[in-house]
Amino acid sequence: MRPFLAHPFDDDKLHEECGVFGVIGMADAANFVALGLHALQHRGQEAGGIVTYDPSVGFCSERRFGYVRDNFTKASVMATLPGTIGIGHVRYSTSGSKGATAMRDVQPFFGEFSMGGSAIAHNGNITNAESLRKELIERGSIFQSSSDSECIIHLMARSMGRTIPDRFEEALRKVEGAFSVVAMTRTKLMGVRDPLGVRPLVLGKLGDGWALSSETCALDIIGAEFIREIEPGEMVVISSEHGVQSHFPFRRMKPRSCIFEHVYFSRPDSILGGRSIYETRRQIGVELAREAPVEADLVCPVPDSGTPAAIGYSQESGIPYAMGIIRNQYMGRTFIEPTEQIRNMGVRLKLNVNRALIKGKRVILVDDSVVRGTTSRKIKDMILDAGAAEVHFRIASPPTAWPCFYGVDTPERSKLLAATMTEEEMCAWIGVDSLKFVSLDGLYRAAGEANGRDNNSPQYCDACFSGEYPIAPSDMIEKGFEMKAAE
Amino acid sequence: MRPFLAHPFDDDKLHEECGVFGVIGMADAANFVALGLHALQHRGQEAGGIVTYDPSVGFCSERRFGYVRDNFTKASVMATLPGTIGIGHVRYSTSGSKGATAMRDVQPFFGEFSMGGSAIAHNGNITNAESLRKELIERGSIFQSSSDSECIIHLMARSMGRTIPDRFEEALRKVEGAFSVVAMTRTKLMGVRDPLGVRPLVLGKLGDGWALSSETCALDIIGAEFIREIEPGEMVVISSEHGVQSHFPFRRMKPRSCIFEHVYFSRPDSILGGRSIYETRRQIGVELAREAPVEADLVCPVPDSGTPAAIGYSQESGIPYAMGIIRNQYMGRTFIEPTEQIRNMGVRLKLNVNRALIKGKRVILVDDSVVRGTTSRKIKDMILDAGAAEVHFRIASPPTAWPCFYGVDTPERSKLLAATMTEEEMCAWIGVDSLKFVSLDGLYRAAGEANGRDNNSPQYCDACFSGEYPIAPSDMIEKGFEMKAAE
């Protein structure tokens, strides 16, 4: 049932769980949604779904395992998704069930109410989902999935609101967490971003139509103009007649968007918080070169996520930039049902060292983050096998020492290398000549905060580095997660 | 029947038609062959095949359309390929039939002789294949494919040689062209490279076993040591008992290996002719910066093939290197059966401009080659849409003005932009501020020939640039191809 395994070293990355995209007022909306989801594929590769509405047919839905390009491009599939309004979703995995019945967890979700149907797709995590779910079941709701986002549609079903947007707003008031949601009715596209704005959501315009997207790169692919970000806590209702209308269902709070979007999740060609993701990453490399210089012959990225910071490091340090590690472009997702022997090849299936270049050289390797550290160790082995004289790791984020509960797939705390070791211990465990992480302040500076982190009121959510959780992860605490002791 | 379409702008690249790989003396040989083919996937993505031999089962064969990673990794498939000896093949397309019956053209080919069976796989082109085929058919041979490599197996079947290696050698004496072949019997791995060494073939060693491969990067993936290149005109017969034995069936000639392997075909982490492919490409960028300097703000590669030359250009010119164009990693091959609307998206499905970076800048774009020029035009449009102030194209190869008849898929001459336009005309047609190609001498210098091209006796085959064909393309001439007039 599970058509794909994860990447051989995707185990060693944090994963954004989802990307969302929606359009209104565009002929053959499903084609635009498919293109948008293709541009957001990095946010989730396991499955995808599209819902559209056409007056002559009603709501139409396709949900599939695998890549957008393999599913939502065939003329035969797209013909089943008529209409000028549609939303879609890509997902990495789920806070819900694993295995055999996972198709039922593929979004968007759909509900038929007495005044018509509504579909929703969700990126993030509802931190009080379990208690909401328990209460709804006790009152007679039947859940079809194990996904926390299904709560929203049941809350809408039980709302006394007269219109679907009213019901959506009412439902949102009951949920807590970090999330971006796109939703649709027969005639309206809706979107909402959590009060802290942890998860991103942007608004675009194409002709008379509108688009909502997790990232701006998906506006680019359909040729839409990037208008603005949806504000933290803002709910928008978009219709062909009334354009974009803003609602603010939540109590206002000081925004704290996710800093890891800048480090790794978002695509380098997206713009977030008014800044180029690529430029922020390059600037992290500059900060790293300042904070952690070292004499060496080459600066090499761990492809592809370490590339912008490696460029920055090279430019600041003057040490030549080089492609010391080559990525196999045909890796895609990993081998399906591989034999044991092939499975053990691990990282080699994806990467190869440029031996002629590396031999005898002092090499600085720049990677975006260290999660479990297992990949770093394998890459170090490959580099040393190829005859490198020295290996220096430079990491474009602070040590990842805390799990994320806001829609990101993180290993449990004990599996995070930085949760159990100091920087020196990590360096020894990985087995390199030096290992340095950019400082939290350096990261904030690269992200545009000239004075670094405001520790009294941090500008970003950086719980994965700091252990300071801006939203209480109540379901997790109930399950025994221990928060960082107040200092 | 044709499971994949070509890339939206793969039309605008030359394509290596095949990669070959073989091993002997390795337990579960098929796994090694699969890994080797995965590393050679860039040489052919349409189909692949593996043949192995196991004494208890006989010869075993699997041939499939699609990627190695999707076909030759499932435990159920690999279980059908037992044995310690095996050869494999990936192919882009074929000089043979198109369409419905193409599976019969997927290599390796197999023949049963009175003294046992033999399988062969082939990269390149046999230039007298059509006349050989005609003669063999007249004498009663039945061809199962439209591939020119099937000639070799029929020549072997009709040989009076007592052993299969004898028959292989005898067959080779009758074929002309540019080719690398791997072949196997029940106990021997064989390989051969054409007299000019146009197509590459290398020898590796792993434990007591041996490997033959189109490129060294495929030795790396299985952890084999790169021993040496097979010499132009050399035929090797490898057995567990006698190791590697060399034969020279052909008249000796001055080697002229393919220079386009250095420009584009080979992977950057391969070593060819004693040189790092990556380093040669970076050096082409250095030569370009010297030959065709221009004032600008950024040097951006057209990903991924332009990257090494862009790095070299940046390093030589001092103009900062930047990722101005971002590649969608989930493109893989293009959309299957796409709707018209999606098909028209063309290059956008694969590439996006890093708008925040490019806006208002003077940009140097570095690409490896210009074939039809259609992609260059689209990329220029994207860059200008993003607000670039100036666009300067720098091409890491001379103008491609002549088709290749040695195993490379080239458009007919009239479709090659450089066959019908001067550099100035091309610049105007593409619509950029300047367009410059590296000179043929610059390319030779980057490839290690300090004095450039020896026009009396060129060191490489460069027919695609110079129109000087070192092997008469006899089948093509019969069909009316007009050679360049002697000067």
Add this chain to the structure above:
Amino acid sequence: MRPFLAHPFDDDKLHEECGVFGVIGMADAANFVALGLHALQHRGQEAGGIVTYDPSVGFCSERRFGYVRDNFTKASVMATLPGTIGIGHVRYSTSGSKGATAMRDVQPFFGEFSMGGSAIAHNGNITNAESLRKELIERGSIFQSSSDSECIIHLMARSMGRTIPDRFEEALRKVEGAFSVVAMTRTKLMGVRDPLGVRPLVLGKLGDGWALSSETCALDIIGAEFIREIEPGEMVVISSEHGVQSHFPFRRMKPRSCIFEHVYFSRPDSILGGRSIYETRRQIGVELAREAPVEADLVCPVPDSGTPAAIGYSQESGIPYAMGIIRNQYMGRTFIEPTEQIRNMGVRLKLNVNRALIKGKRVILVDDSVVRGTTSRKIKDMILDAGAAEVHFRIASPPTAWPCFYGVDTPERSKLLAATMTEEEMCAWIGVDSLKFVSLDGLYRAAGEANGRDNNSPQYCDACFSGEYPIAPSDMIEKGFEMKAAE
């Protein structure tokens, strides 16, 4: 999405919409359910589903389009359905949606309540489903399917009952119609039959385990003993500890089971109402021979459904029985996506006349029923083409003049030949020498009612023949269906 087309002349039969089967107390319950569903495949060929429960895994579900033998027999599929309790369903089509989203309508349906989960599968029709559905949606239930049986699970979810059987019983009190339902909890198998007993349901025993089935033939296949029919209006709750417990949630009524089960729906080797289906059908042939004798040379069945009545006709009349029409055993379901030319072959793909036998003969053709009459016409053409001297049609049921609203797929009334023509007109339209239907009384006599039909209180539901509907088809009346005027 629709993997199968209907039979070329299945259009011209009435179709049972479903078969249900469930077991408790049997190791690897899913295997038994699969076998039972295979034996019930004639009741529905479009799709099937199985739900099981295993304490270590929870509820497990597989729902698929196509035949049981193709889906629910693979070791890989069955391994996902562990446990000693399970229910299953085969369906022909649905009163619900057609086309793209039909998978969501494949039963069994599942609901998670606060005290645990429950799955149900249903054969028949809930005649007040639409008003129930409307009310449930208004109160906040979200329907996942368009099937009327989903109402039951939502009624259960909203029940205040303390146990699932209590909730099931409470839900049943609110539904009207003709239905047999099997349901399960983690530890109990449940079944219910509508108050009139229109749709069948039987109880079997195998070792310490129990089975519920639409027909006895499915008990035979698993080797279970046929214990008794579930009584009209009876609900049974079966557990390993307490065995079979009976409840009677409905007001008691005089039973009127479906007489068409005896004519066509049930398999000839099933026992229903204490009678052999085969014997009843043979006896219909005897009645027909008495009511409608004719001089002829051969009695031939229209295979396979006319066979038992043809045997009876031959035995009563003394005219030899012969296989004048041969069925192609490899027809199965019809051709998938056939070309127009093949589609037009229609009945010939399935049947061929035994020309050498028929030529010059006076032939009596015995068929079970006439629905649209189109097939009868084609068969007549084939028989005459083969040179028959005379063709006499004898039909083993009265004229089908009224649609069924109790779980049977019937054409709308205007498409029923007998709704618009007299017997003489039908004879002329089909183009045969004579056409006779068994009388309603003759049919009742064959079904064991020695005195024929009790017109004051008919022993069976025969609405399709008589237009007398024992349960008001309220949803249909609301949509404009005109009942037969009282006489």
Add this chain to the structure above:
Amino acid sequence: MRPFLAHPFDDDKLHEECGVFGVIGMADAANFVALGLHALQHRGQEAGGIVTYDPSVGFCSERRFGYVRDNFTKASVMATLPGTIGIGHVRYSTSGSKGATAMRDVQPFFGEFSMGGSAIAHNGNITNAESLRKELIERGSIFQSSSDSECIIHLMARSMGRTIPDRFEEALRKVEGAFSVVAMTRTKLMGVRDPLGVRPLVLGKLGDGWALSSETCALDIIGAEFIREIEPGEMVVISSEHGVQSHFPFRRMKPRSCIFEHVYFSRPDSILGGRSIYETRRQIGVELAREAPVEADLVCPVPDSGTPAAIGYSQESGIPYAMGIIRNQYMGRTFIEPTEQIRNMGVRLKLNVNRALIKGKRVILVDDSVVRGTTSRKIKDMILDAGAAEVHFRIASPPTAWPCFYGVDTPERSKLLAATMTEEEMCAWIGVDSLKFVSLDGLYRAAGEANGRDNNSPQYCDACFSGEYPIAPSDMIEKGFEMKAAE
């Protein structure tokens, strides 16, 4: 690779290995070939293939595992088979390889000669295939399959004949055995039947076109007129210009067609040797009733192959005919990859006893043949479980005591029940009250030979019953098969 298992009790039948069909002069020939093969599906269910020729495209071929109805009916497949001439083949299995590479053995086979291509399809066995093959390989032919029919195409390739029909005739002179072949060139349809006429082949006409077929039932399905049988030893060459031309390449012999075609292989609606297959089978029942009467209540066929003989037995004996065993119509081929538990269900998946009918009755079961006897035993068990008072088996063929080497899949001799037991021993082993086979003379009488078998010069090939092989099975004798000692 092997998509289908055999029937659970197909092990206990002899199997015709193939059916062939070809047409010329019909628009969209492939549709007619597909229909013909569908009608011949009972002669081979494992795989099928069609070759056509269209001047604008050349020869086109599709070969697939599975049923005709599943493969050769999709518009997308049929569109790849254009032209007005075509041949096709269905096969049960092969005298060639088993398992992984079996696709290469699926016919028709194709060869390209200097004067154009030719395709052939073959039903039967070439008894000197192995020595021919050995010789051809030694002379340089490369075999692509393990099928003996590939010899013919290689003999044609090596022939000096000027036209393809000349080459076909020359090749045929070198082969021995029992076979029917259809073949085609770009403009001619050819057919041949072995000198004894063991395997059948008939000629039909439709409009201006012609058809060749293994049986007449396949002419019926396309609406073609049955013209005549191809004579034993006759080769026909059919073209649009010259119509049907006869050649006689072989030495003339007294015909001895296969009597088992009448017993089991051919469809009951086919005409063979001027007789209705159905009528012959019914007449065997009449002979059986005369030769082996017994007092009983019911005569029941083992469906479906015992049906005509059971009708005859009932008519001759006056004992009522009844459907005591019901066949599951949805069995098709057996379960794919079944679980062990389901596999063990064996015959129950396909058959069920009509318990209500059988209980307490003395039952005569009529089957067509006994091969291993294992199915007979299981059916007896089922009948006794259902409460039959007595069980009498009557078999519509003599004891099958010898394997067939003429294109029929037979177990080795030691597995044939009648090769190791007397009639009495078989009766005891199966466990029935009586067991009787029709006599060889009775069978011949039923097949139209009023005086029974002419033992000096038998009218049919009956080697499977008599052990008298009209063609020396030379390859088998070389492998150690012991012929019956001359008496």
